[in-house]
Amino acid sequence: MVKIAERRPVQSKSAELAAEQQHFDLARKHRERARAELGEVPDAAVNAGAGRRLALFRRNRKDALAAPEEQVAFGRIDCEPADPSADSKIEDTFYIGRETIFDDSRQVLVVNWQTPIGTLYYEATHEDPRGLQRKRTFQCAGNQVRDFDDVVFAQLAEAVAELEGPDGALLAELDRGRTGAMTDIVATIQGAQSRLIRSPLDQLLVIEGGPGTGKTAVALHRVSWLLFNHRDRLRPQDVLVVGPHPAFTRYIRTVLPSLGDTDVAQLDIDQLGPPVQRGRPEDPQTRRLKGEARMARLLARALENRVGTPEPAERMLFDGTFVTLSGVEVAAAVASARQAGGPYAQRRQRLRAQLADLVRGRGRGGPTDPERLGPVENLLERLWPLQSAAAFLRTLLGSQARLANAAAGEFTPEELALLHRRGADKLSEQIWSNTDLPLLDELEELLNGVSRRYRHIVVDEAQDLSPMQLRAVARRSSTGSLTVVGDLAQSTGAWARDHWGEVAEHLPAQLPQVVVGLRYGYRVPRQVYELAAELLPVAAPDVEPTRAVRDGPGDPGVHVVEPAERAGRAALIAKDHALGGRFVGIVCPAACRAEVEFALHANDLQWGRADQGELDRAINLVSPQEAKGLEFDAVVVVEPEEIVAEDERGHRLLFVALTRTIRYLDIVCAGDPLPIESGPDVTSRIPRQRMVVEPDADPTLDMAQLDRLAEDLAALVVGGAPVPMWDEVLQRTAALLDERADRSRPSGRHRRSS
Numbered sequence: 001m002v003k004i005a006e007r008r009p010v011q012s013k014s015a016e017l018a019a020e021q022q023h024f025d026l027a028r029k030h031r032e033r034a035r036a037e038l039g040e041v042p043d044a045a046v047n048a049g050a051g052r053r054l055a056l057f058r059r060n061r062k063d064a065l066a067a068p069e070e071q072v073a074f075g076r077i078d079c080e081p082a083d084p085s086a087d088s089k090i091e092d093t094f095y096i097g098r099e100t101i102f103d104d105s106r107q108v109l110v111v112n113w114q115t116p117i118g119t120l121y122y123e124a125t126h127e128d129p130r131g132l133q134r135k136r137t138f139q140c141a142g143n144q145v146r147d148f149d150d151v152v153f154a155q156l157a158e159a160v161a162e163l164e165g166p167d168g169a170l171l172a173e174l175d176r177g178r179t180g181a182m183t184d185i186v187a188t189i190q191g192a193q194s195r196l197i198r199s200p201l202d203q204l205l206v207i208e209g210g211p212g213t214g215k216t217a218v219a220l221h222r223v224s225w226l227l228f229n230h231r232d233r234l235r236p237q238d239v240l241v242v243g244p245h246p247a248f249t250r251y252i253r254t255v256l257p258s259l260g261d262t263d264v265a266q267l268d269i270d271q272l273g274p275p276v277q278r279g280r281p282e283d284p285q286t287r288r289l290k291g292e293a294r295m296a297r298l299l300a301r302a303l304e305n306r307v308g309t310p311e312p313a314e315r316m317l318f319d320g321t322f323v324t325l326s327g328v329e330v331a332a333a334v335a336s337a338r339q340a341g342g343p344y345a346q347r348r349q350r351l352r353a354q355l356a357d358l359v360r361g362r363g364r365g366g367p368t369d370p371e372r373l374g375p376v377e378n379l380l381e382r383l384w385p386l387q388s389a390a391a392f393l394r395t396l397l398g399s400q401a402r403l404a405n406a407a408a409g410e411f412t413p414e415e416l417a418l419l420h421r422r423g424a425d426k427l428s429e430q431i432w433s434n435t436d437l438p439l440l441d442e443l444e445e446l447l448n449g450v451s452r453r454y455r456h457i458v459v460d461e462a463q464d465l466s467p468m469q470l471r472a473v474a475r476r477s478s479t480g481s482l483t484v485v486g487d488l489a490q491s492t493g494a495w496a497r498d499h500w501g502e503v504a505e506h507l508p509a510q511l512p513q514v515v516v517g518l519r520y521g522y523r524v525p526r527q528v529y530e531l532a533a534e535l536l537p538v539a540a541p542d543v544e545p546t547r548a549v550r551d552g553p554g555d556p557g558v559h560v561v562e563p564a565e566r567a568g569r570a571a572l573i574a575k576d577h578a579l580g581g582r583f584v585g586i587v588c589p590a591a592c593r594a595e596v597e598f599a600l601h602a603n604d605l606q607w608g609r610a611d612q613g614e615l616d617r618a619i620n621l622v623s624p625q626e627a628k629g630l631e632f633d634a635v636v637v638v639e640p641e642e643i644v645a646e647d648e649r650g651h652r653l654l655f656v657a658l659t660r661t662i663r664y665l666d667i668v669c670a671g672d673p674l675p676i677e678s679g680p681d682v683t684s685r686i687p688r689q690r691m692v693v694e695p696d697a698d699p700t701l702d703m704a705q706l707d708r709l710a711e712d713l714a715a716l717v718v719g720g721a722p723v724p725m726w727d728e729v730l731q732r733t734a735a736l737l738d739e740r741a742d743r744s745r746p747s748g749r750h751r752r753s754s
């Protein structure tokens with residue numbers, strides 16, 4: 001089954017490299033043979049369905065194979081000989097790669113990283129070598145072996161106390177330039193990470209750890225490992241990965257396919273609810289209230305309150321024949337539908353069937369033909385109205401009386417006032433806030449039952465989710481098997497948490513709940529982490545700092561400037577990094593957003609917008625909230641005091657902003673670069689930069705520049721207001737421009753062509 005190699009005599013490194021290259025070439029030849037064979041499987045199948053499944057199987061297998069130019073293996077392990085005293089010492093050597101490769105006599109040339117043998121590669125340490133003599137890590141260019149590093153466990157045990165520090169391969173990997181897409185880490189998974197990746201399926205596993213400890217990477221590799229090792233119980237379609245926002249989901253979406261797992265659903269938390277128009281802002285108090293678990297009870301009661309009471313006699317006319325049902329018998333049918341379990345729509349069906357039976361029963365003469373039961377439908381609609389989640393919620397929030405009825409003493413009048421709002425005249429024009437989405441999802445469940453359930457769910461950045469959002473996750477779990485990922489020191493927003501128990505209490509409880517931490521920081525360079533960690537005593541005193549595994553190219557740059565220079569300086573620093581070929585993130589608080597966009601534009605720079613799920617430019621503009629989970633080669637943090645002011649747990653938000661870089665950090669500010677003392681209310685002392693757009697036309701402005709200016713303005717409008725308000729924004733903009741034109745040119749108004 002496995003390749004057994006003769007113990008090699010000690011060779012020169014170049015001879016060893018040549019031998020390794022020979023093995024790599026051989027394995028590649030057989031990988032290509034396997035690829036060719038997949039293309040040659042005959043199409044003939046017993047029927048069309050089987051043919052389609054066969055074609056899909058072939059396509060998936062082919063997609064899972066690494067590209068022809070990719071290296072066949074990234075490591076090798078040499079096991080201790082079974083009998084070291086025997087004369088002819090034979091050792092087992094296994095090459096570890098992304099997929100198993102056989103030669104044509106079914107000898108294994110490369111072993112898949114997800115197998116128990118692959119696990120040895122990641123988890124052997126000098127303290128517990130797990131029967132290994134040596135672990136070899138290859139450095140390759142494509143399939144060409146350039147070099148390798150060996151860890152000989154016996155020697156290592158003598159030489160070091162701790163193996164979890166970075167090895168050469170890991171450092172090289174961490175120094176790789178970033179793009180807008182996360183990549184897999186199969187070649188350099190660390191021991192503690194490996195243990196989490198292959199930890200049992202049947203549990204609710206919380207993976208916690210500081211920024212850049214690899215939580216997301218581990219959770220995604222865990223999905224791949226579980227899919228491989230639990231093929232009998234888990235198919236890709238049984239797994240859901242939930243992220244905090246669209247930019248994050250886009251950022252991670254290629255990792256699983258690169259591991260060969262193509263059909264795993266990856267959604268951001270707001271996609272769990274029904275698809276509706278979003279963009280309504282919500283004040284923090286209402287946001288907090290709408291996230292509370294008691295909202296679920298309010299919705300359930302409100303729905304039950306919609307069920308009507310019959311008249312003392314319900315009279316219906318069927319093709320000239322009157323049928324009368326007594327209010328008592330109809331009420332009994334309603335009561336039995338109320339008591340029946342299941343979603344509202346299902347119980348409505350049950351009531352319909354009961355009413356139909358009643359009108360046909362005991363010689364009453366009601367029609368048997370379902371087509372002719374119109375009057376029953378009318379009664380049903382009056383007693384048990386059919387409704388969509390959106391229509392129901394709009395009506396409920398728009399009615400003080402309905403809210404008060406559903407509150408059942410569980411909400412104060414002030415809280416009900418926070419919930420009450422006038423809905424749009426038409427349902428199609430209703431704009432929903434993000435906090436409405438879990439309410440809609442809850443209603444969808446109450447009305448129709450959840451449509452899709454998964455056997456394993458990963459929830460990333462879970463520390464911020466409200467109880468209502470967690471319920472939306474929980475109801476999609478069919479087994480209680482979850483991987484929950486997060487960092488309490490990065491927990492901000494209306495639902496900032498200090499304990500994992502506050503999250504887990506809203507998740508399924510049928511399986512054991514286990515919290516495990518990762519302690520080594522792979523992303524953030526030591527100098528940057530040390531600066532950011534100064535916030536921890538204020539931001540999250542109970543959270544243990546991580547240990548950064550590597551140094552960065554230098555200390556963070558701190559640029560304290562006049563407010564008027566702030567945005568321009570940030571843009572120029574970002575530009576310099578981008579010209580150096582770096583992937584740049586400008587983490588910018590809302591208060592400085594307009595000035596930074598203006599400065600980028602003035603410098604002729606294009607930028608990606610995380611709020612539109614884009615991280616596709618060399619320079620990307622990201623809010624501190626959107627920055628969660630993301631990383632860049634270089635990060636420019638604008639005005640830390642404003643970031644602190646943006647959230648009740650503002651120091652945590654700043655901690656997030658400062659820990660997004662893998663190499664360079666620049667802070668550009670007019671206030672304090674590291675406002676440890678300040679709280680959310682102190683920023684009034686930072687002079688605000690007011691943007692002044694002079695209406696005088698630049699005589700050199702050409703059509704292309706005009707178009708670009710228009711595009712930028714349009715992007716501001718799109719990101720700043722919901723679609724139905726665009727006209728309003730544009731009219732106000734026009735009025736402002738008129739005003740400016742009047743002020744600067746007393747003799748005339750600027751003219752808009754009609």
Ligand SMILES: Nc1ncnc2c1ncn2[C@@H]1O[C@H](COP(=O)(O)OP(=O)(O)OP(=O)(O)O)[C@@H](O)[C@H]1O
Nearest residue numbers: 185188189190211212213214215216217522523629
């Ligand atoms: N074993 C590893 N080998 C190579 N790179 C790694 C390893 N572990 C983590 N990384 C890299 O470190 C970076 C941070 O990883 P990841 O985003 O998973 O961290 P995180 O703990 O989820 O961070 P955050 O809390 O900021 O979201 C990523 O670029 C990831 O690829």
